[in-house]
Amino acid sequence: MSLPQHSVEIFQAAVNAVLPQTMIRNNVRVEGEKLTVQNQSFPVHKNVYLVGFGKAVLGMAAAAEDLLGEHMLQGVISVPSGIQEVLRATGKIDMLLKPQTKMQVIEGAKHNLPDENALTAANRIQHLAEGLTAKDLLFVLISGGGSALLPAPIPPVTLQEKQSLTKQLAAKGATIHELNTVRKSLSLLKGGGLAKIANPAQVVSLIMSDVIGDSLDIIASGPTVPSSHRTEDCYKILSKYNLESSIPESVKEVLSRAKGSTTHGESQDFAHVCNFIIGSNAIALKQAKCQSESLGYSTSVLSTAVSGDVRNVAKLYSMLIQYACSTLADSNSVQQGNLKDAILQTIAMLDIPDFQLDNCLIALEESRGSGRPVCLLAGGETTVMLRGKGKGGRNQEMALLVALELHKAKLTRSQDPLSEHEVIFLSGGTDGQDGPTEAAGAIAYTELVDEAISEGLNVEDFLSNNDSFTFFSKFNNGSNLIVTGLTCTNVMDVQAILIRPKRR
Numbered sequence: 001m002s003l004p005q006h007s008v009e010i011f012q013a014a015v016n017a018v019l020p021q022t023m024i025r026n027n028v029r030v031e032g033e034k035l036t037v038q039n040q041s042f043p044v045h046k047n048v049y050l051v052g053f054g055k056a057v058l059g060m061a062a063a064a065e066d067l068l069g070e071h072m073l074q075g076v077i078s079v080p081s082g083i084q085e086v087l088r089a090t091g092k093i094d095m096l097l098k099p100q101t102k103m104q105v106i107e108g109a110k111h112n113l114p115d116e117n118a119l120t121a122a123n124r125i126q127h128l129a130e131g132l133t134a135k136d137l138l139f140v141l142i143s144g145g146g147s148a149l150l151p152a153p154i155p156p157v158t159l160q161e162k163q164s165l166t167k168q169l170a171a172k173g174a175t176i177h178e179l180n181t182v183r184k185s186l187s188l189l190k191g192g193g194l195a196k197i198a199n200p201a202q203v204v205s206l207i208m209s210d211v212i213g214d215s216l217d218i219i220a221s222g223p224t225v226p227s228s229h230r231t232e233d234c235y236k237i238l239s240k241y242n243l244e245s246s247i248p249e250s251v252k253e254v255l256s257r258a259k260g261s262t263t264h265g266e267s268q269d270f271a272h273v274c275n276f277i278i279g280s281n282a283i284a285l286k287q288a289k290c291q292s293e294s295l296g297y298s299t300s301v302l303s304t305a306v307s308g309d310v311r312n313v314a315k316l317y318s319m320l321i322q323y324a325c326s327t328l329a330d331s332n333s334v335q336q337g338n339l340k341d342a343i344l345q346t347i348a349m350l351d352i353p354d355f356q357l358d359n360c361l362i363a364l365e366e367s368r369g370s371g372r373p374v375c376l377l378a379g380g381e382t383t384v385m386l387r388g389k390g391k392g393g394r395n396q397e398m399a400l401l402v403a404l405e406l407h408k409a410k411l412t413r414s415q416d417p418l419s420e421h422e423v424i425f426l427s428g429g430t431d432g433q434d435g436p437t438e439a440a441g442a443i444a445y446t447e448l449v450d451e452a453i454s455e456g457l458n459v460e461d462f463l464s465n466n467d468s469f470t471f472f473s474k475f476n477n478g479s480n481l482i483v484t485g486l487t488c489t490n491v492m493d494v495q496a497i498l499i500r501p502k503r504r
């Protein structure tokens with residue numbers, strides 16, 4: 001198999017590790033009247049209710065209902081518009097609920113924005129939780145996209161007002177941490193509200209993380225997690241993005257009523273709640289590492305928190321590739337030292353706290369000793385400043401930017417170790433949809449720009465129009481695109497760098 005084929009296999013292993021059914025089965029057991037999640041057990045006796053919200057929740061709910069059997073009484077889940085149709089059309093029948101399901105499925109939040117359908121779902125979920133007693137257990141399934149699928153604005157804030165504020169913040173580049181800090185303070189169910197309403201029932205939440213650092217109170221705005229944020233934090237965020245003057249009166253009223261904490265009660269009110277992370281970027285990368293090792297690569301995971309502007313991140317990966325090639329060729333060159341300094345500066349500038357350059361060295365040293373090819377893995381989520389009107393996504397744009405950086409590096413250095421190695425760079429979204437495109441991501445390599453020129457394609461033109469999908473659709477007959485279809489899971493993005501010396 002070729003390096004590009006290996007990179008796709010490794011990416012696929014990452015995605016398969018976090019498929020909703022796999023995660024439920026790996027983390028949940030039901031034996032008689034005992035429900036065990038990870039290492040914690042709960043008694044069950046036909047007293048389980050289920051609610052869920054998020055892009056991965058349909059498959060999670062189908063697997064959970066199978067496991068819970070007769071213990072499960074009733075459920076409501078809020079999932080993205082059209083998801084059941086897509087699953088049927090793509091033959092992913094095992095992610096759908098069985099015809100005899102006890103669950104009500106409500107589809108909503110088209111384009112990831114809260115709407116009336118999602119509001120109806122949130123109302124039903126609230127109603128179900130309010131009716132629970134100390135004898136009941138509420139199983140809560142949470143995944144990315146959950147914030148938009150569980151809107152419950154605190155009156156007098158309206159859905160439209162909340163939606164408009166969220167949109168304005170997002171358009172001004174607010175991070176998901178900032179966005180969800182504000183959302184929590186305006187919601188009845190977010191920021192621990194759902195758990196509070198379900199009290200005194202036992203609440204067991206299974207959470208799939210799609211945020212950097214896996215912060216429980218940020219994922220889907222933490223409906224079962226006490227909020228660590230205060231109202232002042234909301235005001236700071238609103239003023240940072242110059243939105244203070246445009247906040248509606250209703251929002252001011254709710255914020256002033258909250259006075260201090262944005263959580264629904266104190267943390268001792270959460271004694272009835274157990275939150276479990278069952279899927280994350282780290283879990284996906286761990287499996288990707290296993291797959292890569294079984295394919296014969298010296299492998300290291302560098303980070304699960306790669307974030308920042310896609311252009312800066314692409315520069316980081318390009319330098320890392322050059323550093324790796326130079327280390328594989330000669331462990332003490334001046335070029336290698338300079339690259340290392342530049343890499344460390346970029347990591348500090350991008351603020352990627354968990355980045356382990358030492359892990360990269362371990363893989364490189366192992367490879368130098370064994371002659372095995374190298375695989376470097378990382379994950380996270382970058383941001384793209386949209387300047388053009390093209391079609392693309394952050395992963396395809398990153399792959400194209402890395403190709404361009406490698407091309408430039410090759411031109412500026414003769415006798416470059418880069419040219420002596422075969423290099424593959426893959427970036428893909430684990431949800432299978434990179435931006436509004438039909439691809440999950442793309443594969444790049446050192447010679448891509450030269451090959452594109454010979455096909456009459458100018459990489460820089462496509463990049464300046466944010467048109468990476470159009471580029472990769474045309475280039476090489478589309479064979480550098482990674483197309484998986486919607487995976488119905490999401491633990492952010494995965495990058496894989498594969499390097500081996502060229503055969504002479």
Ligand SMILES: Nc1ncnc2c1ncn2[C@@H]1O[C@H](COP(=O)(O)OP(=O)(O)OP(=O)(O)O)[C@@H](O)[C@H]1O
Pocket residue numbers: 112144145210382383384385386389390391392393394397429431433434435436466467468490
């Ligand atoms: N033409 C484009 N080129 C590059 N990136 C784009 C383009 N259009 C949109 N994007 C990026 O795609 C992202 C939105 O797509 P997507 O829905 O995959 O991401 P998301 O909102 O983070 O959702 P999820 O977390 O489920 O992946 C935004 O970060 C946006 O900047």
Ligand SMILES: O=C(O)[C@H](O)CO
Pocket residue numbers: 143144145146147148176180210211218219220221
């Ligand atoms: O739903 C959300 O808030 C985001 O996907 C982060 O979890």
